[in-house]
Amino acid sequence: MSRSATSSSSRDGHGHHHTHLTATMLTRAERLSVARQLSLAMIASGLLILGLLWRGYAPEQQGVGQLLLGSAALLVALPVFRSAWHSLRHPSLHGITDQLIALAMLCAWASGDLLTTALLPIIMIFGHVLEERSVIGSQEAIEALGQLTRSQARRIDAEGHICEIDNALLVAGDWVEVRAGDRVPADGRVLEGQGSLDTAPITGESLPLDVCAGQEVYGGSINLDGLLRIEVTRIGEGSTLGKVIALMQQAEHAKPPIVRLLERYAGRYLILVLMIAATTWFITNNAQAMLAVLVAACPCALVLSAPATAIAGLAVAARHGILIRSAAFLEELADLTSLVIDKTGTLTHGALRLHAIRPQPGTDLDQLQRVAAGLGATSNHPISRALAALVPRHDYPALENIIELQGLGVVADSGLGEVVLGRAELFEQRGMSTAAIPDHDGPIVGLALNGRFCAWLLLADTVRPEAARALAELRQLGLRRQLLLTGDRLRVASRIAADVGIDQVIAQALPEDKLRCVGAEIRQGFRPMVVGDGINDSLALKAGVVGVAMGGADIALASADVVLIGDDLRRLGTCVRLSRRCRHTLQVNVLIGLGWTLLIVAAAAFGLLGAGGAMIAAVLHNLSTLLVLGNAGRLLRFDEPLGAQEPPDIPLRK
Numbered sequence: 001m002s003r004s005a006t007s008s009s010s011r012d013g014h015g016h017h018h019t020h021l022t023a024t025m026l027t028r029a030e031r032l033s034v035a036r037q038l039s040l041a042m043i044a045s046g047l048l049i050l051g052l053l054w055r056g057y058a059p060e061q062q063g064v065g066q067l068l069l070g071s072a073a074l075l076v077a078l079p080v081f082r083s084a085w086h087s088l089r090h091p092s093l094h095g096i097t098d099q100l101i102a103l104a105m106l107c108a109w110a111s112g113d114l115l116t117t118a119l120l121p122i123i124m125i126f127g128h129v130l131e132e133r134s135v136i137g138s139q140e141a142i143e144a145l146g147q148l149t150r151s152q153a154r155r156i157d158a159e160g161h162i163c164e165i166d167n168a169l170l171v172a173g174d175w176v177e178v179r180a181g182d183r184v185p186a187d188g189r190v191l192e193g194q195g196s197l198d199t200a201p202i203t204g205e206s207l208p209l210d211v212c213a214g215q216e217v218y219g220g221s222i223n224l225d226g227l228l229r230i231e232v233t234r235i236g237e238g239s240t241l242g243k244v245i246a247l248m249q250q251a252e253h254a255k256p257p258i259v260r261l262l263e264r265y266a267g268r269y270l271i272l273v274l275m276i277a278a279t280t281w282f283i284t285n286n287a288q289a290m291l292a293v294l295v296a297a298c299p300c301a302l303v304l305s306a307p308a309t310a311i312a313g314l315a316v317a318a319r320h321g322i323l324i325r326s327a328a329f330l331e332e333l334a335d336l337t338s339l340v341i342d343k344t345g346t347l348t349h350g351a352l353r354l355h356a357i358r359p360q361p362g363t364d365l366d367q368l369q370r371v372a373a374g375l376g377a378t379s380n381h382p383i384s385r386a387l388a389a390l391v392p393r394h395d396y397p398a399l400e401n402i403i404e405l406q407g408l409g410v411v412a413d414s415g416l417g418e419v420v421l422g423r424a425e426l427f428e429q430r431g432m433s434t435a436a437i438p439d440h441d442g443p444i445v446g447l448a449l450n451g452r453f454c455a456w457l458l459l460a461d462t463v464r465p466e467a468a469r470a471l472a473e474l475r476q477l478g479l480r481r482q483l484l485l486t487g488d489r490l491r492v493a494s495r496i497a498a499d500v501g502i503d504q505v506i507a508q509a510l511p512e513d514k515l516r517c518v519g520a521e522i523r524q525g526f527r528p529m530v531v532g533d534g535i536n537d538s539l540a541l542k543a544g545v546v547g548v549a550m551g552g553a554d555i556a557l558a559s560a561d562v563v564l565i566g567d568d569l570r571r572l573g574t575c576v577r578l579s580r581r582c583r584h585t586l587q588v589n590v591l592i593g594l595g596w597t598l599l600i601v602a603a604a605a606f607g608l609l610g611a612g613g614a615m616i617a618a619v620l621h622n623l624s625t626l627l628v629l630g631n632a633g634r635l636l637r638f639d640e641p642l643g644a645q646e647p648p649d650i651p652l653r654k
Helices: 018-057 059-089 093-110 114-134 136-149 240-251 257-264 266-284 287-296 300-319 343-347 365-376 382-388 424-429 467-476 490-500 511-523 535-543 554-559 571-605 613-637
Strands: 152-156 162-166 175-178 187-192 195-198 209-211 222-226 228-234 322-324 338-341 348-359 399-405 409-414 417-422 444-449 452-463 481-485 504-506 528-532 546-549 562-564
Touching (some): 093 114, 093 266, 093 287, 266 287, 266 571, 300 322, 322 571, 365 452, 382 452, 452 490, 467 571, 481 490, 490 504, 511 528, 511 535, 562 571
Parallel strands (some): 481 504, 528 546
Antiparallel strands (some): 152 162, 152 175, 175 228, 195 209, 195 222, 399 409, 444 452
């Protein structure tokens, strides 16, 4: 058994991937910090309740009650002031919250209001814990997804021996055995065997996927039956699931334009809030109203609006077999106005299939297909591979004395006599008369049996069955301008374009031609979605407003903003609809975060929150956070299951 030598350069001395360990450590640190804050808040709450009870039942011992309240305030002041100091050294919009709460605590302490001093940070810490559990705490959902990437693997060594190892120790080039019931340990290519995979966690496809030698499989899929031997191609963050997890982690830092604007002027925002608070105190001489303004101006809900929406959107996209590689789905996908799409491997399957048979009178079509498949199985030529798939392997006829004539065809002996499969020139060389060559814009081969010409076989790259419907959906969504951009011949491209409803075609385009075409679309005022799958599409994918890769070459995947894992074109419409739903959700969240903050600040400034204004403002502030998270959570109900696909049958026309 021979294969490329495995490399351990991507692992540390213990065999683990550095990036995976780092992400895990950071998550644990965040969780420990939240747990400590929660513990302090609970202890402080106990002291606060005890202090209030002491003041109520022993009014003559006010000093003890004040001591308990002061202890509670000091206990929760530590994390608040530490966070505020950190935000001074590393300014951010989120840090403004810590600074405002710290200022409010100092003001309350200076005024002798120890109850407010203790209660304010307790309320805010519980609100912060809520945020951690709901948004940054979505790390738990990410980790649950990451469980699919962690499993045991049966690695096959160079001598053919099998040993069970952690799949984190696998490297590209390793061979693994996957038995029925096992989870595929990493992305790879099937070398031997046949099986049926449950890919629902990866592509969202509810029906099992039948795989055999040569097909790509995704780590995290479950082998329902059969025995597979797989060569590992991608591991860790480079795998499909690894990219989904990395993207969801990146989504925590997604920011809408309004948040970026506020961050740019964060210092001025803080000064504005302080001026409003000082003015409120000067006019009303009400310390509670001033404290309420400081608390109400905390922009937590606004800061959370984009990450909450982004994480929910990415989770829904991954469930539908859509890998979002950037924040484009929040800001770009919703506004697309045109489509620039490749042909081979994108609109079509990217492989030759039998398009039609033109037989001579008296020809047995079943026998003809068996003979053509048997001859096709003897060669690696793309035409031969297409013909070999016509019938099951066990129906191939017995062949002997097989001779492959380079560039012409195949000749062999069978129980029915000599069989010849090849181009028209091969029959001319052998002095055999043929029927007139049919008019066809794809490859044509002839078949002769025992000296008699039997048929012409017409092959073509066939259109994906869902292509026409998918492009019609995009036109309904506003992408009415559609352009087929291909390196193939104009005649072939025009036929495919007519089949899917595209009326503009640019053929025989080189990669630089595709780049110029996409640039011209943008200069004309269009916002194109560029869809492709090959190396020659990478420049155009990068230049488009949004680039969508249909699997294919790694360079195309690296250049795209969106990757369709399941290669189903109907997911293009899902991308646009999901993006528009995300944008609407984000707009509502920003309105809640900004509008609610302004409303509470106004109410606090005019003294409408009453005697306990600061604490009421803190409660209302956390309520806005709940509203933002709840609205983002509504995105998770977005679902567009694909209908059963039509089987990719081979039309045989006489």
